[in-house]
Amino acid sequence: MKESVFKIKENRRIAPLTFLMVLEGDCSGMDRPGQFVNIRIDGLFLRRPISVCDVRDDELTLIYKTVGKGTRAMSEMGSGEELSLLTGLGNGYDLTKSGDAPLLLGGGVGVPPLYLLARKLRQEGKEVSVVLGFNSAEEIFFEKEFKDLGCNVTVTTVDGSYGIRGFVTDGMPEHYSYFYTCGPEPMLKAVKKASATSGQFSFEERMGCGFGACMGCTCRTVTGYKRICKDGPVLEKEEILWED
Amino acid sequence: MGRLNTTLCGIELDSPIIPASGTFGYGYEYAELYDINVLGTFSFKGTTREPRFGNPTPRIAEAPSGMLNAVGLQNPGVDKVISEELPRLARVFGKPVMANVSGFSVDEYVETCAKLDSQKQVGWLEVNISCPNVHGGGMSFGTSADSAAEVTREVKKVTSKPVIMKLSPNVTDIVAIARACEEAGADGISLINTLMGMRLDIRRRRPILANRTGGLSGPAVFPIALRMVWDVYNAVSIPVIGMGGVSSAEDVIEMMLAGASAVEIGSANLTDPFICRDITEELPELMDSLGIVNIKDIIGGAHNG
Numbered sequence: 001m002k003e004s005v006f007k008i009k010e011n012r013r014i015a016p017l018t019f020l021m022v023l024e025g026d027c028s029g030m031d032r033p034g035q036f037v038n039i040r041i042d043g044l045f046l047r048r049p050i051s052v053c054d055v056r057d058d059e060l061t062l063i064y065k066t067v068g069k070g071t072r073a074m075s076e077m078g079s080g081e082e083l084s085l086l087t088g089l090g091n092g093y094d095l096t097k098s099g100d101a102p103l104l105l106g107g108g109v110g111v112p113p114l115y116l117l118a119r120k121l122r123q124e125g126k127e128v129s130v131v132l133g134f135n136s137a138e139e140i141f142f143e144k145e146f147k148d149l150g151c152n153v154t155v156t157t158v159d160g161s162y163g164i165r166g167f168v169t170d171g172m173p174e175h176y177s178y179f180y181t182c183g184p185e186p187m188l189k190a191v192k193k194a195s196a197t198s199g200q201f202s203f204e205e206r207m208g209c210g211f212g213a214c215m216g217c218t219c220r221t222v223t224g225y226k227r228i229c230k231d232g233p234v235l236e237k238e239e240i241l242w243e244d
Numbered sequence: 245m246g247r248l249n250t251t252l253c254g255i256e257l258d259s260p261i262i263p264a265s266g267t268f269g270y271g272y273e274y275a276e277l278y279d280i281n282v283l284g285t286f287s288f289k290g291t292t293r294e295p296r297f298g299n300p301t302p303r304i305a306e307a308p309s310g311m312l313n314a315v316g317l318q319n320p321g322v323d324k325v326i327s328e329e330l331p332r333l334a335r336v337f338g339k340p341v342m343a344n345v346s347g348f349s350v351d352e353y354v355e356t357c358a359k360l361d362s363q364k365q366v367g368w369l370e371v372n373i374s375c376p377n378v379h380g381g382g383m384s385f386g387t388s389a390d391s392a393a394e395v396t397r398e399v400k401k402v403t404s405k406p407v408i409m410k411l412s413p414n415v416t417d418i419v420a421i422a423r424a425c426e427e428a429g430a431d432g433i434s435l436i437n438t439l440m441g442m443r444l445d446i447r448r449r450r451p452i453l454a455n456r457t458g459g460l461s462g463p464a465v466f467p468i469a470l471r472m473v474w475d476v477y478n479a480v481s482i483p484v485i486g487m488g489g490v491s492s493a494e495d496v497i498e499m500m501l502a503g504a505s506a507v508e509i510g511s512a513n514l515t516d517p518f519i520c521r522d523i524t525e526e527l528p529e530l531m532d533s534l535g536i537v538n539i540k541d542i543i544g545g546a547h548n549g
Contacts, residue, residue, distance in 0.1 A: 001276070001277065044306060045309060046311055046515060070306075205301055206452075208304045208511075209513070212273045213268060213274070213513065214269075215298065215303075215318045217303070218301070218315075
C-alpha cells in the first residue's frame with residue numbers, strides 16, 4: 001500500500017450515472033488486476049474504495065457509478081484537481097489459474113476491474129471470452145475496448161434492448177477453462193450456480209480503512225474469517241460461504 | 245530525556261501518542277508502512293476470552309465529521325492472541341504494548357486479564373467496559389458505578405500490571421464512574437469510547453448498519469471527549485488517557501492541557517494510516533511555537549487559567 005497524490009487528467013460520463021476518470025501519479029505496485037484504490041474526498045470522513053480499471057505507466061483509469069455523496073462529488077471534479085489515494089489495496093485476481101480459455105463475467109460497475117484482467121490475460125496469449133451484463137442498451141460501456149483487446153465479447157441486457165436478453169449467465173459460452181467475475185451479489189450467486197469450472201469472485205463491502213486494520217468488512221469463509229479489503233476482495237469459489 | 249516523554253501509570257513512554265484499540269489491529273498492517281516504534285505504545289484489538297466473529301456486515305457507516313462502527317469485538321480469543329499474535333507483534337514492536345480486554349461477565353474479564361498478565365510484552369491492561377456494539381456485555385459494565393467498580397476490583401486481584409479502565413461516554417455522569425473505578429483500585433482511566441449513534445438508508449428505509457446502531461467516532465466527538473477528560477481529570481488523581489476524535493498535533497496538545505497524560509488516536513488512523521507517525525514528527529515544532537519545552541509539563545495545564 002502507498003499513499004500518494006494523483007492529478008485528474010480526464011473525468012467524463014460514459015453512461016447514465018457512470019463515469020470514467022483518468023488520474024496521473026505514482027502507479028507502482030498496483031499492476032495486479034482486481035485491486036482497488038481508496039480515495040479521500042473533501043468534506044467526507046471515510047475514503048471511498050474504487051476498483052482499478054486499468055493502469056499504464058503513470059496513468060490510472062477508474063470507472064465508477066454515482067451511488068452516493070462520495071461518488072457524486074468525484075463526478076463533479078475537473079481536470080487538474082488533485083486527489084489523495086491509497087493504492088495497491090486488496091489481493092486481486094490470481095491469473096495463474098486461468099487455463100487457456102478463461103471466461104470473464106462482469107455486471108454493471110463490476111465490469112471495470114475485468115478490463116485490466118483481460119488485458120493481462122491477452123498479453124499471456126490466453127483466449128479470453130467476456131460476458132458483459134447491463135440493464136439496458138444505454139448503460140453499456142467498454143464493449144469496444146474489450147473487443148480491441150481481442151476478446152470474444154458477448155453483451156446481455158435485462159430488457160433485451162441490446163445483445164442477448166437476460167443476465168450474464170444467459171450469455172455464458174459452453175466451454176471455458178476457468179472464470180473470473182465481478183458484479184452485484186445476486187449475479188455472483190447466479191454465476192456460482194451456472195458455472196461448470198472453478199473460478200474467482202470479487203466482492204464489495206462498506207469499508208472503514210481498506211487496508212486490513214479495522215475489521216469493518218470481515219466475512220466468513222470455509223478457511224476462516226477474511227477481510228474483504230485485505231484478504232479479498234477476490235475470493236475463490238470453493239472458499240465462499242454463500243448466504244441464501 | 246526526550247521532549248515527548250510522559251509517564252503512564254509508572255511506565256515511561258517516549259511519546260504520548262497511542263493508537264487506539266480497534267483501529268490498529270495488532271500493528272502489522274501499519275508496521276508495513278512505517279516503523280511503529282516511534283509510537284509511545286499502542287492498544288491492540290479488543291480481546292475476549294473466546295474467539296468472536298463480531299457483528300454481520302455492514303459494520304461501517306459515514307457520519308458528519310466522523311464514522312459509525314459496529315464491528316462487535318471481532319478477535320481470535322485470548323489464547324490465540326497469546327500464542328500467535330503477540331509473538332508476531334514482538335517482531336515489529338519492541339516496547340510494552342497495551343492489552344485491550346473486553347468481556348461478557350466479570351469472570352470473563354478476570355480470566356482474560358489473568359492470562360494477559362503472564363505476558364511480558366504487555367505493559368498495561370486497558371479494560372474496555374464501554375463497547376456499545378455487543379449485547380449483554382461491554383458497555384453494560386461501564387454504565388453503572390457499581391459494576392464498573394466490581395470489574396475493576398476483580399481484575400486488580402489477578403494482575404500486577406497497571407489497570408486502565410476505558411469508559412463509555414454514554415452515561416449521565418462519567419465522573420461518578422471514573423471515581424468508582426479509582427476507589428476500586430484502577431491505576432488509570434481512558435476515555436472516551438464511541439458514542440452510540442445510528443444512520444438510515446433512506447432508499448431502503450432501514451438502518452445502514454446490520455447491528456442497527458453503532459459507535460460514533462472522529463472529529464465530531466472531539467469536544468465531547470475533551471470536556472469529559474477535563475471533568476474526570478478534576479475528579480481523580482490517577483492518570484487519564486484522552487481520546488475521541490483526535491486528528492492533529494494541536495488536538496494532542498489540547499487533550500493534554502485538559503488533563504490527559506497520554507493521548508489515544510483512533511479512527512483518524514483509518515483514513516490516514518500515517519497520522520500517528522506524522523503527529524509525532526509535528527509535535528516538537530508545534531511545542532516550540534507554543535513555548536512548551538517538555539510535553540508532560542502541560543498535563544492539565546489549562547485548569548489553572
